[in-house]
Amino acid sequence: MKLTVITGSPHKKGTTALLADKFIEGAKEVGHEVVRFDAAFENVKPCLACEYCSIHDGECVHKDTMNELSKQLVETELIVFVTPLYYFGMSAQIKAVIDRFHASNAKIAGNKKAMLLAAAYGADDWTMEGLEKMYESMLRFLAWEDAGKIMATGCPVREVLEQTDYPQQAYEMGKNL
Ligand SMILES: Cc1cc2nc3c(=O)[nH]c(=O)nc-3n(C[C@H](O)[C@H](O)[C@H](O)COP(=O)(O)O)c2cc1C
Numbered sequence: 117m118k119l120t121v122i123t124g125s126p127h128k129k130g131t132t133a134l135l136a137d138k139f140i141e142g143a144k145e146v147g148h149e150v151v152r153f154d155a156a157f158e159n160v161k162p163c164l165a166c167e168y169c170s171i172h173d174g175e176c177v178h179k180d181t182m183n184e185l186s187k188q189l190v191e192t193e194l195i196v197f198v199t200p201l202y203y204f205g206m207s208a209q210i211k212a213v214i215d216r217f218h219a220s221n222a223k224i225a226g227n228k229k230a231m232l233l234a235a236a237y238g239a240d241d242w243t244m245e246g247l248e249k250m251y252e253s254m255l256r257f258l259a260w261e262d263a264g265k266i267m268a269t270g271c272p273v274r275e276v277l278e279q280t281d282y283p284q285q286a287y288e289m290g291k292n293l
Contacts, residue, residue: 119195120188120189120192120194121152122155122195122198123198124156124198124199124211126209131271131272134274134283135286136198136233136286138283138290141287142287142290143291144290153213158180158182159180159182163212169220174186189217193228195228195229196230196231197214197233199233199247201247205247206247217258221258224258225257225259226260229261230255230260230263231262231263231265235268236267236270237270239269243269244267247267266286266289
């Protein structure tokens, strides 16, 4: 299967980077083709809502690394969103990527699966509610099917996450696709 993993943290060795690494390790072991896009280290400008794309067959007015990802997303069968929880939602870095889906909505909607891997400091039962709601609404809008989630609450830093079962869960999620 062709997979695209989009990460949203500026921490190269943070909690969500570990979840992404373990997921990719499992997926590659069983032969899946993985493209990783680390949004915090790419040049992705925010959507200008200029609607240039609506009259240019989905071409965006920005010329940045999102253009390449957009082409990749048309081909991919599974998109994995990996984000730290920032004020009860996704990080700005990954949200900028998602907002740029606007140019490609018609080309990417339907026939895809998605996953969500997230980590947060908080450990309340409502910590991830806002993020999950946004993810579910996005999938409903794009007619994508949810293929699984890992919500690693109570994990402020990598050293804490390493003491939990979440990295193993991420590995198995990739391996069992
Ligand atoms: C700007 C910012 C906002 C955050 N907002 C939340 C939040 O709303 N709830 C929460 O539980 N943790 C919040 N956190 C903590 C992170 O989600 C947590 O430390 C996470 O493990 C960081 O992942 P990373 O190491 O992959 O960057 C926030 C951290 C930052 C820097």
